[in-house]
Amino acid sequence: MFRSLLMALAALAAAAVVASAADPSLEVTLEPRRFGIEDAARLEIRVLEPSGTPAVDLGALTNLQVVGGPSTGTELSWINGSATRATTFTYMVQGVEVGAAAVGPVTVRIQGLELRSELIAAEIVPGSVVPQQPAGRRSVFPTDPFGDLMQRRQPTRSARVELRQVLDRDRVVLGQPVLARVVLDTTAGGIDGFEWVDAPSYPGWWAQRVEPPERIAGEVVEVDGIRYNRFVVARHVLVPLKTGSLAVPGVGARIGFRTGSLFAPQQVVERTSPELVVAVAPRPPAPVGYAGAVGDLRYTASLEPQRIAFGESAVLSIELKGSGNLPLVEAPALWPSSADCETYPPEEESSIAVDDRGIHGSRVWRMTLVPRNPGELELAPVELAVFDPAAGSYRKQALGPVRLVVDAPPATPTPVAEPETADPQARPQSAQTVTDAPERGTPQWLWVAGALAVGLLAGGVVTFLVARRRHVALPPRREGESPAERARQLQVALERWWLDARAKPRGEALEGEMQALRRELEAVRFAPGRADHSETVSDLEDRVRGLMRRA
Structure with missing residues (x-):
């Protein structure tokens, strides 16, 4: 019996797999189809039995714009033993102006298969048509937590949403920094979206944007007797570049918010801040330095x-x-x-x-x-x-x-020849050598003169080579030395060498090449970002060494 039960379950699973392999289909809905210019509608695209990841193309949006989404979701349901899968894409759209509007046709592509919807018509009317809560039983809460479930909505409170610019000072001297903040003040239940219409710009100012924190936290402020939740949406440090009345231009943004609970309809409004003016005074005449x-x-x-x-x-x-x-x-x-x-x-x-x-x-x-x-x-x-x-x-x-x-450098020691010591026994030998020299046919003084000449020549060559090597010596490379640091070492060595080389006969002819090398070394040292110039520095080092050898 247990085996029969297993076979039955396997058959049901096979049937479910077969059922789930149905052809994909597409459903597109827009709710509501008639809404106010201040309201937002919900556009839902539902793909049944997708066999991969759907690619959605909304097509033409006539008199509509997307203000939120898409948010995606996946559904899996069992109906009479059959499994059904669906993937949904949800957008929030808003009217551009009062009049007729339309969505689509919407196209969805799945692994070479193309699904296409019909055109969906809509109507945009003035103001807002969000349903108002009827008078009746009132809850003890400002917002009825069960109002959405029981279809009992409380009267909608009007939400205030304001965009402002706040400056830490409005009178400065030329060159004095000013902190400018763009803040969003709201009494709404929550902010769903924020999009710049006129982003902050500051002509006549040096401006640097302050990086926002990872998480934006609101603070409670009171303006004209009304308590708001304030969010800082942009911060800049400004430095005036000229004197007089310098404007801080206004900004504009499109803001999505909800007036009540999480399930309340979203509203989208545009807000602008007025232009501000800062008085910039000149500095007194500057002293030397x-x-x-x-x-x-x-x-x-x-x-x-x-x-x-x-x-x-x-x-x-x-x-x-x-x-x-x-x-x-x-x-x-x-x-x-x-x-x-x-x-x-x-x-x-x-x-x-x-x-x-x-x-x-x-x-x-x-x-x-x-x-x-x-x-x-x-x-x-x-x-x-x-x-x-x-x-x-x-x-x-x-x-x-x-x-x-x-x-001062250490003094160079002067070599002193040691005096010859008298050797009584050496004289007979010398006399004997002189006496014997004619017998060998080569005078000894000739051998001495030749040896002396060879020694002087060899010493001069060695001295010349050592001096030449020291003359073109460059500082050794240090472990971990960057190309910019090596370029600085080469430039210092080149400039020190030039202090002596410029006085030599060939100094004038080499000055142009020296100045060119110096400029190229400075370019490596101060290159933006100090990128890897290892090969360039190696080539410059060879050229510096060659220049020193030609002096």
């Missing part, structure tokens, strides 16, 4: 290392740190300097953050110094300035003096 810094910013200077050997280089750094218009500040025009040092164009490193606190971080400029002479050098002080908006005046800062100790 001002590079455009505005805010709570400070300059500092440092030198590393503070003691070097003659022929080496040191790096002088100027750092600007704090909160203000950091990205718009130019490199310092004045540096602590000395006539006894060669200087090279500075390189920059930035670490800047833009968030709800504004613009803050630091910028560092570094300049390479190569002393011309040994000794203790003093880099003369300079005065830089920052405009402080809170005080309404410039704050000057003195950098320096900075001291650098350059050790």
Whole structure:
């Protein structure tokens, strides 16, 4: 009997599989077909017995636009022992203007099979035709939790939805940052969608978008005696680029929301914010040493290392740190300097953050110094300035003096010949050698002169090769050294070599090639993003070595 039961179940399963293998079909519904310009309708596309993943094409939407979806779902039902599967795609659509509207024909493609619906007509009327709740039994709750199930709806409360721009200040000085926020204030039960119609744009301003948080949380605010849930939808930090009355243009968005419970019909409205105006005052005449810094910013200077050997280089750094218009500040025009040092164009490193606190971080400029002479050098002080908006005046800062100790190279020892010692026993031997020389036919002085000449020649060749090798020596590669770092090492070596090479007879002829190599090395060092330039740096290294050998 148990075996018979198993066979019966197997037969039922086989029948269900056969039943589920019916041909796919398509159902398209639009509810309601008559709705207001402020309402949204539900467009549902139902594919029965799909044999794969359906691809939906809504076709032409006449006087309609999609404002939500698609949301997808899968159904599996058993009717009289037969299994039925269906996949649904749900869209929310809204009318563009009052008048006739239509959907489709809708086309669905499944593994080479094409299903096509009929045209669905609709009508868009003015205002909203969302059914109002009839008067009758009232619930003790603001929203009846069982109203949707029992068809007893409470009177619809009118929801307020407002789009506003909020500035942290409306009067600034030229260069002073402003935090601009676009906020959505609503009394509705929930926000279903948000789409820009006129996205934020700020002509006349330097603008940087603040990245939104992973999760947007609302806060309760009160405006004109009404309590709203406020959501921040966009944040920008702005810096004015000119004086006068500077406009912050209005923005516009299309917003979908529900007035009551989760099952209440969705409504879609468009809201705009008015244009705002910020008064931008000019700064007073700038002192010498001002590079455009505005805010709570400070300059500092440092030198590393503070003691070097003659022929080496040191790096002088100027750092600007704090909160203000950091990205718009130019490199310092004045540096602590000395006539006894060669200087090279500075390189920059930035670490800047833009968030709800504004613009803050630091910028560092570094300049390479190569002393011309040994000794203790003093880099003369300079005065830089920052405009402080809170005080309404410039704050000057003195950098320096900075001291650098350059050790002289060690003295080269002078070789001294040792005096010959008298050897009484050597004289007879020398005399014997001189006496014997004529017998061998070769004078000994000739052998001595020849050996001396060969020694001098070999020593000169070795000295020349060693000097030449030292002359073109480049710093060795360090493990993990990036192409930009290697380019900096090559540029420093090239510039040090040029200090001596330019005074040589061929220096003038090589200057053009030296300057070209220097520009190419700087291009690698300051390339945007510092991409991989390994092959370029290797080629430049060969060219630098070749140039040094030709000097």
